[in-house]
Amino acid sequence: MPDNQTPTPAQRFLAALPHTRALNMALVRMQDGMAEIEMPYDARLIGDPATGVIHGGAVSALMDTCSGAAVMCHPDGTGSTATIDLRIDYMRAATPGQTIRARATCYHVTRHVAFVRAEAMDDDTARPVAAATGAFTFEWRAKA
Amino acid sequence: MSAPASGRPRPEPVQVIKQRRDGALAALVGNVPYIGFMGIQFDRRGDELTAILPFSEMLIGNPILPAIHGGATAAFLEVAAIIELSWAILWPEIEAGRMDATGLPPLPRTVDFTVDYLRSGLPRDAYARARINRSGRRYASVHVEAWQDNRARLYAQGTGHFIMPDLPGVRDPENG
Numbered sequence: 001m002p003d004n005q006t007p008t009p010a011q012r013f014l015a016a017l018p019h020t021r022a023l024n025m026a027l028v029r030m031q032d033g034m035a036e037i038e039m040p041y042d043a044r045l046i047g048d049p050a051t052g053v054i055h056g057g058a059v060s061a062l063m064d065t066c067s068g069a070a071v072m073c074h075p076d077g078t079g080s081t082a083t084i085d086l087r088i089d090y091m092r093a094a095t096p097g098q099t100i101r102a103r104a105t106c107y108h109v110t111r112h113v114a115f116v117r118a119e120a121m122d123d124d125t126a127r128p129v130a131a132a133t134g135a136f137t138f139e140w141r142a143k144a
Numbered sequence: 145m146s147a148p149a150s151g152r153p154r155p156e157p158v159q160v161i162k163q164r165r166d167g168a169l170a171a172l173v174g175n176v177p178y179i180g181f182m183g184i185q186f187d188r189r190g191d192e193l194t195a196i197l198p199f200s201e202m203l204i205g206n207p208i209l210p211a212i213h214g215g216a217t218a219a220f221l222e223v224a225a226i227i228e229l230s231w232a233i234l235w236p237e238i239e240a241g242r243m244d245a246t247g248l249p250p251l252p253r254t255v256d257f258t259v260d261y262l263r264s265g266l267p268r269d270a271y272a273r274a275r276i277n278r279s280g281r282r283y284a285s286v287h288v289e290a291w292q293d294n295r296a297r298l299y300a301q302g303t304g305h306f307i308m309p310d311l312p313g314v315r316d317p318e319n320g
Contacts, residue, residue: 018204019213046177048251055178056254057219064215065205082206083214087258 035069052096066102195224212265221302228274250309
Protein backbone atom coordinates (compact mmCIF):
# COMPACT_ATOMS: atom_id res chain seq x y z
CA MET A 1 0.00 0.00 0.00
CA PRO A 2 1.31 3.48 -0.78
CA ASP A 3 1.83 5.80 2.19
CA ASN A 4 -0.16 9.01 2.71
CA GLN A 5 2.31 11.18 0.78
CA THR A 6 2.12 9.23 -2.47
CA PRO A 7 -1.13 9.72 -4.37
CA THR A 8 -2.64 6.47 -5.57
CA PRO A 9 -3.35 6.06 -9.30
CA ALA A 10 -7.01 6.67 -8.47
CA GLN A 11 -6.19 9.97 -6.72
CA ARG A 12 -4.07 11.15 -9.64
CA PHE A 13 -6.85 10.13 -12.02
CA LEU A 14 -9.38 12.21 -10.07
CA ALA A 15 -7.12 15.28 -10.16
CA ALA A 16 -6.84 14.92 -13.94
CA LEU A 17 -10.58 15.14 -14.68
CA PRO A 18 -11.41 18.44 -16.40
CA HIS A 19 -14.99 18.60 -15.11
CA THR A 20 -14.10 18.03 -11.46
CA ARG A 21 -11.33 20.63 -11.84
CA ALA A 22 -13.84 23.12 -13.29
CA LEU A 23 -15.99 22.62 -10.20
CA ASN A 24 -12.91 22.99 -7.92
CA MET A 25 -13.52 19.64 -6.26
CA ALA A 26 -10.90 18.55 -3.76
CA LEU A 27 -10.28 15.00 -2.59
CA VAL A 28 -10.26 14.74 1.19
CA ARG A 29 -10.07 10.97 1.59
CA MET A 30 -10.21 7.95 -0.68
CA GLN A 31 -9.53 4.54 0.79
CA ASP A 32 -11.03 1.07 1.10
CA GLY A 33 -14.27 1.78 -0.72
CA MET A 34 -14.91 5.11 1.02
CA ALA A 35 -14.42 8.58 -0.45
CA GLU A 36 -14.85 12.15 0.73
CA ILE A 37 -14.77 15.10 -1.69
CA GLU A 38 -15.32 18.83 -1.10
CA MET A 39 -16.74 21.44 -3.48
CA PRO A 40 -16.34 25.09 -2.42
CA TYR A 41 -19.15 27.60 -2.87
CA ASP A 42 -18.89 29.35 -6.23
CA ALA A 43 -21.20 32.07 -7.60
CA ARG A 44 -20.89 30.54 -11.09
CA LEU A 45 -22.76 27.45 -9.82
CA ILE A 46 -25.82 29.28 -8.54
CA GLY A 47 -29.08 27.66 -9.63
CA ASP A 48 -31.53 30.09 -8.07
CA PRO A 49 -30.39 33.72 -8.24
CA ALA A 50 -33.17 34.75 -5.84
CA THR A 51 -31.53 32.78 -3.02
CA GLY A 52 -27.92 32.21 -4.18
CA VAL A 53 -28.34 28.46 -3.68
CA ILE A 54 -26.06 26.14 -5.71
CA HIS A 55 -27.78 24.31 -8.59
CA GLY A 56 -28.78 20.69 -7.96
CA GLY A 57 -26.81 19.72 -11.06
CA ALA A 58 -23.52 20.74 -9.43
CA VAL A 59 -24.46 18.72 -6.33
CA SER A 60 -25.22 15.77 -8.66
CA ALA A 61 -21.77 16.08 -10.22
CA LEU A 62 -20.20 16.07 -6.74
CA MET A 63 -22.25 13.02 -5.68
CA ASP A 64 -21.44 11.14 -8.89
CA THR A 65 -17.72 11.88 -8.58
CA CYS A 66 -17.60 10.91 -4.90
CA SER A 67 -19.62 7.72 -5.47
CA GLY A 68 -17.40 6.74 -8.40
CA ALA A 69 -14.30 7.43 -6.31
CA ALA A 70 -15.62 5.10 -3.58
CA VAL A 71 -15.92 2.30 -6.17
CA MET A 72 -12.48 3.05 -7.63
CA CYS A 73 -10.78 2.62 -4.27
CA HIS A 74 -12.57 -0.60 -3.34
CA PRO A 75 -9.81 -3.06 -2.41
CA ASP A 76 -11.17 -5.82 -4.70
CA GLY A 77 -11.59 -3.62 -7.79
CA THR A 78 -9.36 -2.61 -10.69
CA GLY A 79 -9.83 1.11 -10.04
CA SER A 80 -12.01 1.79 -13.04
CA THR A 81 -15.78 2.23 -13.11
CA ALA A 82 -18.75 3.89 -14.82
CA THR A 83 -22.10 4.98 -13.40
CA ILE A 84 -25.06 2.72 -14.26
CA ASP A 85 -27.60 4.80 -12.39
CA LEU A 86 -27.68 7.41 -9.68
CA ARG A 87 -30.61 8.73 -7.66
CA ILE A 88 -30.29 11.90 -5.64
CA ASP A 89 -32.71 13.11 -2.97
CA TYR A 90 -32.48 16.79 -2.16
CA MET A 91 -33.42 17.22 1.48
CA ARG A 92 -32.76 20.93 1.77
CA ALA A 93 -31.03 23.82 0.03
CA ALA A 94 -27.31 24.07 0.77
CA THR A 95 -26.53 27.27 2.67
CA PRO A 96 -25.05 29.87 0.27
CA GLY A 97 -21.38 30.58 0.94
CA GLN A 98 -20.62 27.19 2.51
CA THR A 99 -18.50 24.35 1.12
CA ILE A 100 -20.45 21.19 0.25
CA ARG A 101 -18.80 17.96 1.38
CA ALA A 102 -19.83 14.55 0.02
CA ARG A 103 -19.10 11.18 1.62
CA ALA A 104 -19.68 7.95 -0.27
CA THR A 105 -19.44 4.30 0.73
CA CYS A 106 -19.27 1.38 -1.66
CA TYR A 107 -21.18 -0.99 0.64
CA HIS A 108 -21.54 -4.03 -1.60
CA VAL A 109 -20.02 -5.46 -4.76
CA THR A 110 -21.19 -8.34 -6.94
CA ARG A 111 -19.43 -9.91 -9.92
CA HIS A 112 -20.18 -6.91 -12.14
CA VAL A 113 -21.89 -4.25 -10.03
CA ALA A 114 -20.90 -1.98 -7.11
CA PHE A 115 -23.58 -0.44 -4.89
CA VAL A 116 -22.94 2.95 -3.33
CA ARG A 117 -24.60 5.25 -0.80
CA ALA A 118 -23.60 8.88 -0.43
CA GLU A 119 -24.48 11.95 1.61
CA ALA A 120 -23.75 15.64 1.08
CA MET A 121 -23.43 18.15 3.90
CA ASP A 122 -22.63 21.80 4.41
CA ASP A 123 -21.41 23.29 7.72
CA ASP A 124 -24.50 21.99 9.53
CA THR A 125 -23.47 18.35 9.50
CA ALA A 126 -26.51 17.25 11.52
CA ARG A 127 -28.82 17.97 8.58
CA PRO A 128 -27.64 16.50 5.25
CA VAL A 129 -28.25 18.56 2.12
CA ALA A 130 -28.68 15.55 -0.17
CA ALA A 131 -28.46 11.77 -0.24
CA ALA A 132 -27.67 9.50 -3.16
CA THR A 133 -27.79 5.82 -4.03
CA GLY A 134 -26.15 4.46 -7.14
CA ALA A 135 -25.11 1.36 -9.06
CA PHE A 136 -21.75 1.35 -10.81
CA THR A 137 -19.90 -1.06 -13.08
CA PHE A 138 -17.33 -3.15 -11.21
CA GLU A 139 -14.34 -5.19 -12.36
CA TRP A 140 -12.53 -7.51 -10.00
CA ARG A 141 -8.80 -7.25 -9.64
CA ALA A 142 -7.08 -10.55 -10.55
CA LYS A 143 -6.19 -12.49 -7.40
CA ALA A 144 -2.44 -12.76 -6.78
CA MET B 145 -66.68 35.48 -45.40
CA SER B 146 -65.90 38.64 -43.49
CA ALA B 147 -65.63 38.84 -39.74
CA PRO B 148 -68.26 40.93 -37.98
CA ALA B 149 -67.07 44.30 -36.75
CA SER B 150 -67.22 43.12 -33.14
CA GLY B 151 -65.58 39.74 -33.95
CA ARG B 152 -62.22 38.36 -32.92
CA PRO B 153 -59.25 40.71 -33.25
CA ARG B 154 -56.73 40.18 -36.02
CA PRO B 155 -53.91 37.81 -35.01
CA GLU B 156 -50.73 39.49 -33.86
CA PRO B 157 -47.87 39.70 -36.37
CA VAL B 158 -45.70 36.56 -36.19
CA GLN B 159 -42.56 38.54 -35.35
CA VAL B 160 -44.24 40.09 -32.31
CA ILE B 161 -45.21 36.65 -31.01
CA LYS B 162 -41.75 35.19 -31.68
CA GLN B 163 -40.05 38.11 -29.97
CA ARG B 164 -42.22 37.74 -26.89
CA ARG B 165 -41.66 33.96 -26.63
CA ASP B 166 -37.92 34.12 -27.34
CA GLY B 167 -37.54 37.03 -24.94
CA ALA B 168 -39.25 35.12 -22.15
CA LEU B 169 -37.12 32.01 -22.78
CA ALA B 170 -33.90 34.04 -22.87
CA ALA B 171 -34.87 35.74 -19.59
CA LEU B 172 -35.67 32.40 -17.94
CA VAL B 173 -32.43 30.71 -19.06
CA GLY B 174 -30.20 33.77 -18.69
CA ASN B 175 -31.30 34.20 -15.09
CA VAL B 176 -29.48 31.03 -13.91
CA PRO B 177 -25.67 31.39 -13.62
CA TYR B 178 -25.10 27.60 -13.59
CA ILE B 179 -26.74 27.21 -17.04
CA GLY B 180 -24.21 29.73 -18.37
CA PHE B 181 -21.35 27.94 -16.59
CA MET B 182 -22.30 24.68 -18.32
CA GLY B 183 -22.88 26.43 -21.66
CA ILE B 184 -26.37 24.92 -22.00
CA GLN B 185 -28.61 26.52 -24.65
CA PHE B 186 -32.27 26.08 -25.58
CA ASP B 187 -33.83 25.76 -29.00
CA ARG B 188 -37.56 26.55 -29.31
CA ARG B 189 -40.13 25.38 -31.87
CA GLY B 190 -43.51 26.74 -30.78
CA ASP B 191 -43.72 25.61 -27.16
CA GLU B 192 -41.34 22.66 -27.69
CA LEU B 193 -37.90 23.08 -26.13
CA THR B 194 -34.69 21.21 -26.88
CA ALA B 195 -31.78 21.65 -24.51
CA ILE B 196 -28.35 21.66 -26.13
CA LEU B 197 -25.07 20.94 -24.36
CA PRO B 198 -22.30 22.00 -26.78
CA PHE B 199 -19.22 19.88 -26.19
CA SER B 200 -16.37 21.51 -24.33
CA GLU B 201 -13.19 20.10 -22.75
CA MET B 202 -14.45 21.23 -19.37
CA LEU B 203 -17.18 18.55 -19.49
CA ILE B 204 -14.74 15.63 -19.73
CA GLY B 205 -14.87 13.14 -16.86
CA ASN B 206 -12.82 10.36 -18.42
CA PRO B 207 -9.84 11.74 -20.37
CA ILE B 208 -8.74 8.28 -21.56
CA LEU B 209 -11.91 7.34 -23.51
CA PRO B 210 -12.63 10.38 -23.60
CA ALA B 211 -16.17 10.68 -22.19
CA ILE B 212 -18.39 13.39 -20.75
CA HIS B 213 -18.52 13.33 -16.93
CA GLY B 214 -21.59 11.52 -15.60
CA GLY B 215 -22.17 14.43 -13.26
CA ALA B 216 -22.24 16.86 -16.19
CA THR B 217 -24.80 14.63 -17.91
CA ALA B 218 -26.92 14.48 -14.74
CA ALA B 219 -26.76 18.27 -14.46
CA PHE B 220 -27.71 18.69 -18.13
CA LEU B 221 -30.82 16.51 -17.66
CA GLU B 222 -31.82 18.30 -14.47
CA VAL B 223 -31.46 21.72 -16.11
CA ALA B 224 -33.56 20.52 -19.08
CA ALA B 225 -36.28 19.28 -16.67
CA ILE B 226 -36.40 22.45 -14.56
CA ILE B 227 -36.49 24.78 -17.57
CA GLU B 228 -39.21 22.68 -19.25
CA LEU B 229 -41.31 22.86 -16.09
CA SER B 230 -40.76 26.60 -15.64
CA TRP B 231 -41.51 27.13 -19.32
CA ALA B 232 -44.82 25.26 -18.99
CA ILE B 233 -45.73 27.42 -15.99
CA LEU B 234 -44.79 30.60 -17.85
CA TRP B 235 -46.37 29.72 -21.20
CA PRO B 236 -49.93 30.88 -20.44
CA GLU B 237 -48.52 34.12 -19.01
CA ILE B 238 -46.40 34.70 -22.11
CA GLU B 239 -49.31 33.98 -24.46
CA ALA B 240 -51.60 36.30 -22.52
CA GLY B 241 -48.96 39.01 -22.73
CA ARG B 242 -48.76 39.17 -18.93
CA MET B 243 -45.07 38.31 -18.66
CA ASP B 244 -42.93 41.41 -18.79
CA ALA B 245 -39.78 42.83 -17.25
CA THR B 246 -41.31 42.84 -13.76
CA GLY B 247 -39.61 39.53 -13.06
CA LEU B 248 -39.72 35.78 -13.40
CA PRO B 249 -41.67 33.49 -11.07
CA PRO B 250 -39.68 31.40 -8.56
CA LEU B 251 -38.19 28.19 -10.00
CA PRO B 252 -39.52 24.71 -9.15
CA ARG B 253 -37.43 22.92 -6.48
CA THR B 254 -36.02 19.43 -7.13
CA VAL B 255 -37.19 16.75 -4.68
CA ASP B 256 -35.30 13.87 -6.30
CA PHE B 257 -33.65 13.08 -9.60
CA THR B 258 -32.64 9.70 -11.04
CA VAL B 259 -30.34 9.29 -14.02
CA ASP B 260 -29.84 6.13 -16.10
CA TYR B 261 -26.57 6.09 -18.00
CA LEU B 262 -27.25 4.11 -21.15
CA ARG B 263 -24.13 4.83 -23.19
CA SER B 264 -20.91 6.67 -22.56
CA GLY B 265 -21.18 10.40 -23.34
CA LEU B 266 -19.05 11.01 -26.43
CA PRO B 267 -16.99 14.18 -26.93
CA ARG B 268 -19.78 15.71 -29.05
CA ASP B 269 -22.81 17.96 -28.53
CA ALA B 270 -25.71 16.46 -26.57
CA TYR B 271 -29.41 17.20 -26.79
CA ALA B 272 -32.26 16.68 -24.35
CA ARG B 273 -36.03 16.97 -24.31
CA ALA B 274 -38.17 16.83 -21.20
CA ARG B 275 -41.77 15.66 -20.91
CA ILE B 276 -44.00 16.64 -18.02
CA ASN B 277 -45.86 13.47 -17.07
CA ARG B 278 -47.76 15.01 -14.19
CA SER B 279 -48.03 18.55 -12.98
CA GLY B 280 -50.38 19.52 -10.19
CA ARG B 281 -50.68 22.38 -7.77
CA ARG B 282 -47.87 21.11 -5.53
CA TYR B 283 -45.88 18.34 -7.26
CA ALA B 284 -44.65 17.57 -10.76
CA SER B 285 -43.03 14.51 -12.33
CA VAL B 286 -40.78 15.08 -15.34
CA HIS B 287 -39.00 12.63 -17.64
CA VAL B 288 -35.98 13.65 -19.74
CA GLU B 289 -34.33 11.91 -22.68
CA ALA B 290 -30.86 12.82 -23.93
CA TRP B 291 -29.08 11.78 -27.09
CA GLN B 292 -26.06 12.73 -29.16
CA ASP B 293 -25.85 11.62 -32.78
CA ASN B 294 -29.07 9.63 -33.12
CA ARG B 295 -32.37 10.67 -31.58
CA ALA B 296 -33.40 7.01 -31.15
CA ARG B 297 -30.16 6.01 -29.38
CA LEU B 298 -30.43 7.70 -25.98
CA TYR B 299 -27.20 8.09 -24.06
CA ALA B 300 -28.99 8.99 -20.82
CA GLN B 301 -32.48 9.38 -19.42
CA GLY B 302 -33.75 10.82 -16.18
CA THR B 303 -36.84 11.19 -14.03
CA GLY B 304 -37.33 13.83 -11.40
CA HIS B 305 -39.92 15.05 -8.96
CA PHE B 306 -40.29 18.74 -8.26
CA ILE B 307 -42.16 21.05 -5.92
CA MET B 308 -44.02 23.69 -7.85
CA PRO B 309 -43.39 27.32 -6.91
CA ASP B 310 -46.18 29.26 -5.22
CA LEU B 311 -47.69 31.39 -7.92
CA PRO B 312 -50.43 33.72 -6.80
CA GLY B 313 -53.08 33.97 -9.49
CA VAL B 314 -51.85 31.03 -11.59
CA ARG B 315 -54.44 28.31 -11.87
CA ASP B 316 -53.64 24.62 -11.43
CA PRO B 317 -53.86 23.19 -14.95
CA GLU B 318 -55.44 19.91 -13.80
CA ASN B 319 -57.07 20.57 -10.47
CA GLY B 320 -58.64 23.93 -11.15
